């Protein structure tokens with residue numbers, strides 16, 4: 246009986262810590278102001294030595310800038326790619342250190358996830374990351390304090406053409422173009438994610454960029470979108 250109560254108590258505390266924190270996410274950033282015809286493309290889960298440079302080339306061809314939410318430990322293994330992202334005028338933002346779900350991380354581990362990524366990204370990019378996207382979109386109560394301490398804001402997205410299931414490149418393009426509106430934040434993946442997500446991204450990106458710029462959108466970083 247005592248054991249059952251104890252288990253219930255632990256489960257209840259975890260529900261409040263992990264699930265309860267999601268009550269706070271509507272107050273986080275999901276889009277920018279709709280006052281200017283701007284959209285921020287955001288690329289999660291990189292850097293990837295093969296795919297990220299190809300994304301950078303496509304962006305450069307369209308004079309587009311974007312935000313890259315990098316996984317700290319991947320960034321540490323591909324420093325030249327991080328420097329190139331920053332050097333080409335894109336925003337380097339944080340996608341935590343290890344990409345493990347924060348749902349199952351206690352306050353100290355959460356702080357380490359934020360702090361280690363912040364440190365390595367600041368060093369490689371030459372400026373401190375200001376924005377954070379939680380791996381898998383999952384948060385916990387401790388995350389909010391950790392982000393405040395490191396000067397990062399929590400950023401989700403308003404358009405997500407591919408989530409946990411693969412979506413064909415042409416459908417992703419249509420999804421984004423149909424929903425595009427001033428201030429939108431688009432969630433894309435230039436590494437890992439769903440199997441073969443980066444390949445589908447590379448197939449979708451030229452038409453996506455053409456469609457958005459053709460519709461008169463300026464493609465910019467989250468930092469600029471929010472300024």
Ligand SMILES: [Zn+2]
Pocket residue numbers: 289290340344379380381
């Ligand atoms: Zn991710």
